[in-house]
Amino acid sequence: MGISMDVKLDFTAEERKILLEEMQILEHNISIFDWGLRGFRTYASAVFTLPLTNFMQTIGYNKKKLVDLNKSDKVILNIGCRDDTNNDYINAELFPSLGEMWRILRGKRRIEYDLFLNICYEDKNLLEVADGIILSHVLEHIPLNLALVALKNCFKYLKKNGCIRICVPYLGRYQQPLNTSYEKAKNMLAVNTIIYCYGHKVMYNVELLKLLMAEVGFSQIEEVNFQEGLLGMSDLPERQPESIYLTGIKI
């Protein structure tokens, strides 16, 4: 599309090209989780994930797995771990989607985590088993009406004096002073990406997250810095620039 002669943009030709390309990528990534063919494919691939995870929980898969893992030292649950499995925690994830199952069957992927866990569906076998829970970039994927359910389940899985560390993306990280029009436009695209991509459902700030944590019973809720405070060693460096971190204790 050509630009009208009377319009003066504050971008160089190269900047304009980059911004328009990034807009196309944004549109593509949003449509993956939206209606239309691409959205339908994602939906169809994931449609069995939650019921199958719930089913595995109900038949006691996690109970057996916990016994097999034979953890004598501290139990730290890393819920919604995805690829963050190279650690000393007990890693939990949803049951694989159809797409992932297909890759697993073809030997292109392996299930590297320990438990099948839908954070919104109570697992009676996990009650009071954990000394700590890590929830890194998971809560923003949970619909707001289930956020309290998810946090309440975490609370129930903790032993007395157990702690939780929650890390979520924070839009405030994008509210920095910017100089050029190019930086400002790019920043707006980044904000849209955080809000509308990756299947994100809700954005939080410290105050809102604190409220929800308090509501389910956590005490000593604190905002902490990257790799500081309770379970700080679990923080992933790639998450630092866009994240806030809160910790709480079940007393």
Ligand SMILES: C[S@@+](CC[C@H](N)C(=O)[O-])C[C@H]1O[C@@H](n2cnc3c(N)ncnc32)[C@H](O)[C@@H]1O
């Ligand atoms: C962005 S990834 C975070 C991965 C990792 N914790 C990290 O910080 O890099 C979000 C993960 O949350 C998981 N997730 C989404 N909804 C969930 C639910 N209801 N119960 C458990 N995990 C869930 C997704 O499967 C996904 O792997």
